[in-house]
Amino acid sequence: MGYIFTRRTLMALAASTTLIGAAPALAEDWSPQKPVEMVIMAGQGGGADRLARLFQSIIQQENLSKMPILPVNKGGGSGAEALRYLKDKGGDNHTIMATLNSYYTTPLRTDIGVNIEDFTPIARMALDTFVLWVNADSDIQTLDDYVAAVKESGGTWKMGGTGTGQEDSLVTAMLEKEFDIKVTYVPFKGGGDVAKNLVGGHIDSSVNNPSEALGFYQAGKLRPIAALTPERIEVFPDTPTMTELGHGLVYWMQRSFVAPKDMDPAAVAYYTDMFEKLAASEEWQTYTTEKALMADFLTGEALQAYFLEERDKHADLLGSMGEGS
Amino acid sequence: MELLGHLADGFGTSLMPLNLLIVFLGVTAGLFIGAMPGLGSVNGVAIVLPLTFIVPPSSAIILLAAIYYGAMYGGAISSILLGIPGASTAVATTFDGRPMAQQGKAGLALITAAVASFVGGTISVLLFTLFATPLADVALAFGPAEEFALVLLAFMTFVGLGGDDVLKTIIMICLGLALSTVGLDLISGQPRLIFFDLPGFYSGISFLVLAIGVYGIGEILYTIETQKTAPSVTPARLTFRELGYGIKEINKLWKTMSLGSALGFFVGMLPAAGATPAALMSYGIAKLTTKTPERFGKGAIEGVAAPETANNAASTGSLLPMLTLGIPGSPTTALLLGGMVMWGLVPGPMLFIEQPDFVWGLISSLYTANLAAVLVNLALIPLFVWALRMPFTVLCALVFVLCLVGGFAPSQKLHDVWLIVAFGVGGYILRKADYPMAPLVLALVLGPLMEKSFRQTLISEQGNVLAFVERPLSGTFIALSAAFLLLPLIKHLKRLTGRVPSAAK
Numbered sequence A: 001m002g003y004i005f006t007r008r009t010l011m012a013l014a015a016s017t018t019l020i021g022a023a024p025a026l027a028e029d030w031s032p033q034k035p036v037e038m039v040i041m042a043g044q045g046g047g048a049d050r051l052a053r054l055f056q057s058i059i060q061q062e063n064l065s066k067m068p069i070l071p072v073n074k075g076g077g078s079g080a081e082a083l084r085y086l087k088d089k090g091g092d093n094h095t096i097m098a099t100l101n102s103y104y105t106t107p108l109r110t111d112i113g114v115n116i117e118d119f120t121p122i123a124r125m126a127l128d129t130f131v132l133w134v135n136a137d138s139d140i141q142t143l144d145d146y147v148a149a150v151k152e153s154g155g156t157w158k159m160g161g162t163g164t165g166q167e168d169s170l171v172t173a174m175l176e177k178e179f180d181i182k183v184t185y186v187p188f189k190g191g192g193d194v195a196k197n198l199v200g201g202h203i204d205s206s207v208n209n210p211s212e213a214l215g216f217y218q219a220g221k222l223r224p225i226a227a228l229t230p231e232r233i234e235v236f237p238d239t240p241t242m243t244e245l246g247h248g249l250v251y252w253m254q255r256s257f258v259a260p261k262d263m264d265p266a267a268v269a270y271y272t273d274m275f276e277k278l279a280a281s282e283e284w285q286t287y288t289t290e291k292a293l294m295a296d297f298l299t300g301e302a303l304q305a306y307f308l309e310e311r312d313k314h315a316d317l318l319g320s321m322g323e324g325s
Numbered sequence B: 001m002e003l004l005g006h007l008a009d010g011f012g013t014s015l016m017p018l019n020l021l022i023v024f025l026g027v028t029a030g031l032f033i034g035a036m037p038g039l040g041s042v043n044g045v046a047i048v049l050p051l052t053f054i055v056p057p058s059s060a061i062i063l064l065a066a067i068y069y070g071a072m073y074g075g076a077i078s079s080i081l082l083g084i085p086g087a088s089t090a091v092a093t094t095f096d097g098r099p100m101a102q103q104g105k106a107g108l109a110l111i112t113a114a115v116a117s118f119v120g121g122t123i124s125v126l127l128f129t130l131f132a133t134p135l136a137d138v139a140l141a142f143g144p145a146e147e148f149a150l151v152l153l154a155f156m157t158f159v160g161l162g163g164d165d166v167l168k169t170i171i172m173i174c175l176g177l178a179l180s181t182v183g184l185d186l187i188s189g190q191p192r193l194i195f196f197d198l199p200g201f202y203s204g205i206s207f208l209v210l211a212i213g214v215y216g217i218g219e220i221l222y223t224i225e226t227q228k229t230a231p232s233v234t235p236a237r238l239t240f241r242e243l244g245y246g247i248k249e250i251n252k253l254w255k256t257m258s259l260g261s262a263l264g265f266f267v268g269m270l271p272a273a274g275a276t277p278a279a280l281m282s283y284g285i286a287k288l289t290t291k292t293p294e295r296f297g298k299g300a301i302e303g304v305a306a307p308e309t310a311n312n313a314a315s316t317g318s319l320l321p322m323l324t325l326g327i328p329g330s331p332t333t334a335l336l337l338g339g340m341v342m343w344g345l346v347p348g349p350m351l352f353i354e355q356p357d358f359v360w361g362l363i364s365s366l367y368t369a370n371l372a373a374v375l376v377n378l379a380l381i382p383l384f385v386w387a388l389r390m391p392f393t394v395l396c397a398l399v400f401v402l403c404l405v406g407g408f409a410p411s412q413k414l415h416d417v418w419l420i421v422a423f424g425v426g427g428y429i430l431r432k433a434d435y436p437m438a439p440l441v442l443a444l445v446l447g448p449l450m451e452k453s454f455r456q457t458l459i460s461e462q463g464n465v466l467a468f469v470e471r472p473l474s475g476t477f478i479a480l481s482a483a484f485l486l487l488p489l490i491k492h493l494k495r496l497t498g499r500v501p502s503a504a505k
Helices: A003-022 A045-060 A077-088 A102-109 A143-153 A167-179 A191-199 A210-218 A265-282 A282-290 A299-320 B002-014 B019-034 B040-053 B056-080 B087-101 B108-138 B145-159 B166-180 B197-202 B207-227 B240-251 B256-269 B274-291 B299-315 B319-325 B331-342 B356-389 B392-411 B414-432 B438-460 B472-498
Strands: A036-040 A068-074 A097-099 A119-129 A132-137 A158-161 A182-187 A222-227 A255-259 A296-298
Touching: A036 A077, A045 A097, A045 A119, A045 A191, A045 A210, A045 A265, A045 A282, A068 B002, A077 A097, A077 A102, A077 B197, A102 A167, A102 A255, A119 A265, A119 A299, A132 A143, A132 A210, A143 A222, A158 A167, A158 A191, A167 A182, A167 A299, A167 B002, A182 B438, A191 A210, A191 A222, A210 A222, A210 B256, A210 B472, A255 A265, A255 A299, A265 A282, A265 A296, A282 A296, A296 A299, A296 B019, B002 B019, B002 B040, B002 B108, B002 B356, B019 B040, B019 B056, B019 B256, B040 B056, B040 B331, B056 B087, B056 B108, B056 B299, B056 B331, B056 B356, B087 B108, B087 B207, B087 B274, B087 B299, B087 B438, B108 B240, B108 B256, B108 B299, B108 B319, B108 B356, B108 B472, B145 B166, B145 B274, B145 B438, B145 B472, B197 B414, B207 B392, B207 B414, B207 B438, B240 B299, B256 B274, B256 B299, B274 B299, B274 B438, B299 B319, B319 B331, B319 B356, B392 B414
Parallel strands: A036 A068, A036 A097, A158 A182
Antiparallel strands: A097 A255, A119 A255, A119 A296, A132 A222
8 A cells, every 4th residue: 555655646746747847838837926016108197007007907806916916107208217117127027017109119219228129028908099189169070170270370289198209299290291280299298187188278189099088078078070090989989080081090009018028938928828818808898898999919929029010110100200309 | 955965975885884994994004104204195005905806996995095094194293203204295294393393292293283184184075075076177277387387386485484594495496406307308208317327317316215315314314413312302291181282272273274274175186286385385374374483493383283284185185186087186196096997987077977976985984084083193192202202322223224114115226225325414414504405305396297397388388488477377376486485585675674663563
């Protein structure tokens, strides 16, 4: 008996050793030992911030992470603060960052010593949409009204948006080029600030993401003029797209997660798995339809390739803006 | 009447045993978190946020609000006992709170702070209950120009009423503003003043690092030098008789406290402004309206009551734009906002219509949280006062450790610890030369907001500087600022002419 028992134990031991040895990349092998810091590349109250906090809440509600996720806003300098911070966190397994398009534009515009190729891609959760907004009290009802009003203002039309060189300013530059107009671009810290200033009448228009302006829209304070999407957005069925009005303007904002350089592959697998479960959750599915987001999950090498391709596109876009900054 | 009905429903929620228990736990935890230099309401709320999923949303927000409130009360404790403001909102409390403690009146100062906080909290909750919805429009009227003018006004109250050497105050404000530009430019994203190319400077210099440095380390150095072996604080005791005496004293402060509450509520309500300028302006106004301004800075009881009413009132006020506009007025309310998003509530104009249970549950819990906070606080004052009776040699080392740990904890960067030491030595030298520290610290806190709003205004007005004066609200603030700036000059002239018997008075 004793002999068999020992042999069985040995076999079991051997088997388990093989298992451990064979599958080092299994998500179960690694789990966070302390709270995970979720760096947000934007200020409080904006689209990126709200979304990151939503992710955190779903992760917590569905128990997708063994340790709490703590969101930290580092929105200074169009996200440069966050990028710099992530760079200094090389090899850290307990930091992830929620990105937006400034992930490529900020290092392109400013030499902050950050190369995004070094970071570890985790997962792309969604593509966000852009809509042209005006205050509901204004006389502008259509895109033609808008273009006419901007032209009449002679360059004093105040377009509010996030930091110079960030998405909102790129979209603004696209509008200026397409319609041959000139606006005064006023940068704010986050999309929430922009929406509030548009409602308060301190700026004349914005290109907020739907989620940033939705509350004010439902309260009847803001009016959508046109969407920068190929198809109409479900929550604004009466708002035409630029495309159907004959202007092929389409621009997306990616919402992804990345990690510092040299994160342990097992940790990368853990987070990838966590976000995959998140993407499949019911809350996330409902949110994307309600807030006019395109859920579009992408991970690993494919995501890195996407990042680099987008970076090249934005380099061209910024180059064509020229005097933009 | 509809309002009362809503409020009654709200109390139905907040007076449930579970919620009452939550309120007491929350304020107690908040009180200790706020009392620790280096930890403030932001940290408290952040730590507890994930735990709130085990209770229903209305209980969860009550817990968070209770911690927020408790921490606002607690912030005064380290300001008074150690002279180190635990949060930027409590800087003004050190001006008179610290001298009171040094005179052995720590107990009275703490009672005053607690009662003043209670009054400020209660008056502002009343204002909140009555005017929450209409006031949201006032917050909307605040654009970049108004933000700038308001911050300018906060600085000028300081210059005009500081009493210290005006020139030195202005020099310290400028130094603080210069320090506030370290890091990445908000608008263009360019790095500025990255000394020795140290990566730590990219995220700027945080308020805590500077405050702990100049108040904590600087204070220790200064005390060691001036007192050598004598204890820094006269042993203080607290009896019921003193409590009674304290309440009688506080009874004389109604004017200061009601002014402070109203001011705090309105300034706190404005997005981006928050409790720091509110506390500061309240201190300034208390000094302006008193008959004996010379007592300020030397342990005047009003000097504790004024900022404490205002910062608590402001913390309630800052909930208003968060609930009605979805715009957080302070970092802590930003976290609360995050919590609401988690629970599936959409803050914004529709919240009051779609989720009345939640909103009124929260508002009514502010009444209970306030009451709980003052009770817990008063009960614990003997403990805090007892802590002061430690021998100076022990206290000094303890404070030193607290300073370094408190500075390291939030960012976990050794860079910040070295900065604290550097600021401590620098602050000590400046203090020896009689330079006031408060303007330096406040300039660092308000500098980024001031710069950002100034540039936004200039951009949107095509470089027209007159825009600040032309807009009615910001014009008024600018005019007031100018008046405050000229005040020392007028006083000086008065003093000159005062020798002539026929002069005013």
